[in-house]
Amino acid sequence: MAPDVNALQNHPGDVEYPVRSRRRYARVLEAKRKADPAEMRRRALPVTLIAAPFGITGFVLSFVWQVDDVIVNFFAFAVGMAVGLLVASIILARRDAGAPRRAQLAYIAASGRQPLTTRQQQILALDCASDFAARGWNGSLAFTPTYAELPQELRMKHQDGEKGSPWFSLPVASLKQLRGALDEQFKIVTKADAELLVADTLTMGLNSQRFAEVVHSDGGEHMMTRVAGLTDLAVFDIQDLARGTEEHPARLLLAADIERGIGGIRYAYVAGYLTAQETWTLLEPLAEKAFATYRSWDEYWREVIIATAFRTDSLQAVQSQRDALADLRRSSWPAASVTWPASGARA
Structure with a gap:
């Protein structure tokens, strides 16, 4: 038996006790997010904040490497953004995997159980x-x-x-x-x-x-x-x-x-x-x-x-x-x- 008020339980809808980070939670949340336009807009902000610096870095490096072709400059920006989006998806997926655990901790704290x-x-x-x-x-x-x-x-x-x-x-x-x-x-x-x-x-x-x-x-x-x-x-x-x-x-x-x-x-x-x-x-x-x-x-x-x-x-x-x-x-x-x-x- 959990001896502590802060002990986590199973995530509602699951039987695992106590709940922990799982990749399937990330997939479930992503599917739920795609069905909610407001959540998709909220998701766009951290994705942009993570990916944009990679795109900017690629754009700047193209000038550092003395590339004068505008098309190549923007191609470098696009490549950087692609890398940034990949990094963002990995980081945010890992965060989503632990979201149910964090939410339950927040609920326990708010409820004063x-x-x-x-x-x-x-x-x-x-x-x-x-x-x-x-x-x-x-x-x-x-x-x-x-x-x-x-x-x-x-x-x-x-x-x-x-x-x-x-x-x-x-x-x-x-x-x-x-x-x-x-x-x-x-x-x-x-x-x-x-x-x-x-x-x-x-x-x-x-x-x-x-x-x-x-x-x-x-x-x-x-x-x-x-x-x-x-x-x-x-x-x-x-x-x-x-x-x-x-x-x-x-x-x-x-x-x-x-x-x-x-x-x-x-x-x-x-x-x-x-x-x-x-x-x-x-x-x-x-x-x-x-x-x-x-x-x-x-x-x-x-x-x-x-x-x-x-x-x-x-x-x-x-x-x-x-x-x-x-x-x-x-x-x-x-x-x-x-x-x-x-x-x-x-x-």
């Missing part, structure tokens, strides 16, 4: 599969850069994203766009809605509600057999999720509800409805229930995969999620190495 405690990283790891799949951040409360973390002067200057990002190589979605997506996915438009999501999750989340309805329907047995087949588990394992005792109610699809709840609350933070302190306060009871119910990451993710099979009824979706989790475990992400809490899980 605080270092995570071990407990906080454990909480975020409960949502790491979706972060990894979306190529987002899992080493910070925000899973993507957001104006909600930036100082007021930057927010006003860029109108919370309506006037673009402060950094060309680090896209920052507008709060308007984030809030629209949050409402569509979680029906959260206020702080109270986020609090209700936590309360519902702790009682019976959306995945568990649907699972319970199907379990007690005429198609319940068929559904459990189908889910067992998709996940390559015994049907008794699926049936056990619907069985409870006086001491412990049926788990149903609790793991998936916890994952969804943590994702929704983090999204509410990214959209600016919650402060960091409010977000951690809402996340804590969700994490506590997960850590008190399951005994390991393997057990937790096993039941998330069961929920994926139930929700999608798709072998491809189950296989894709398993592959993503395997890739995550092999990665250098903080979530791949954080430990499951040693105490609290029920026997």
Whole structure:
């Protein structure tokens, strides 16, 4: 786990952790720049400043070498400019290769992000599969850069994203766009809605509600057999999720509800409805229930995969999620190495 507030994460859209200079970033930025006339004009200035001295030097040297032919003089200038343009392209490409890293450092400095405690990283790891799949951040409360973390002067200057990002190589979605997506996915438009999501999750989340309805329907047995087949588990394992005792109610699809709840609350933070302190306060009871119910990451993710099979009824979706989790475990992400809490899980 990154122990330092200035530790870089993966570049959004990539899984490498932490981000570093890469030639492919230069190619991506150049393609993006060519689609933006304003950026092309801005690029022309450093190119000219680097290339022009080479052209002038060639022009001057032609006179030093006592060449009196004007055509030759301008040819020397053209050759010098060609060399200068080549040098400019090499220098600026190298600079572009490190642009995402510099932009993320600038974002970290502007946001004043605080270092995570071990407990906080454990909480975020409960949502790491979706972060990894979306190529987002899992080493910070925000899973993507957001104006909600930036100082007021930057927010006003860029109108919370309506006037673009402060950094060309680090896209920052507008709060308007984030809030629209949050409402569509979680029906959260206020702080109270986020609090209700936590309360519902702790009682019976959306995945568990649907699972319970199907379990007690005429198609319940068929559904459990189908889910067992998709996940390559015994049907008794699926049936056990619907069985409870006086001491412990049926788990149903609790793991998936916890994952969804943590994702929704983090999204509410990214959209600016919650402060960091409010977000951690809402996340804590969700994490506590997960850590008190399951005994390991393997057990937790096993039941998330069961929920994926139930929700999608798709072998491809189950296989894709398993592959993503395997890739995550092999990665250098903080979530791949954080430990499951040693105490609290029920026997």
